[in-house]
Amino acid sequence: MKLLISVCLAASVFASGAALASAELATKNKCNTCHSLDKKMIGPTWKDIAAKNKGKKDADKALVASITKGSKGQYGKIPMPAQAGAAADAPALAKWILAQ
Numbered sequence: 001m002k003l004l005i006s007v008c009l010a011a012s013v014f015a016s017g018a019a020l021a022s023a024e025l026a027t028k029n030k031c032n033t034c035h036s037l038d039k040k041m042i043g044p045t046w047k048d049i050a051a052k053n054k055g056k057k058d059a060d061k062a063l064v065a066s067i068t069k070g071s072k073g074q075y076g077k078i079p080m081p082a083q084a085g086a087a088a089d090a091p092a093l094a095k096w097i098l099a100q
């Protein structure tokens with residue numbers, strides 16, 4: 001119940017356009033273990049992902065699929081494991097990443 005409330009809260013804050021809410025989602029879902037805004041770690045930076053997908057039609061949907069199902073071969077040799085636990089937050093995360 002507590003989780004549900006915080007998810008709803010995070011979603012409504014995001015809807016009002018606060019970037020911080022999704023930065024917190026990235027922390028909550030442990031995306032930051034492998035990603036950062038502009039320092040390459042195990043995964044590509046949020047900025048690299050945004051640049052690669054800039055102007056692509058349905059980029060947010062493609063990123064949601066990559067987040068929930070995993071991704072490989074797009075940025076390097078290391079694949080990203082599926083982040084099934086982040087499914088509910090994936091649309092907000094995808095939009096936030098594309099805005100970096």
Ligand code: HEC
Nearest residue numbers: 029031034043066071072073074075076078079080083086
């Ligand atoms: C275990 C390390 C790891 C974790 C944890 C991780 N990622 Fe990744 N991520 C990667 C790697 C590695 C790639 C590059 C995969 C490739 O080359 O296709 C990647 C790629 C991506 C991409 C680009 C996919 C595309 O289609 O362009 C997105 C978006 C992304 N990650 C989001 C997330 C989000 C959001 C989370 C947290 C829910 C997360 N990642 C957690 C390692 C990780």
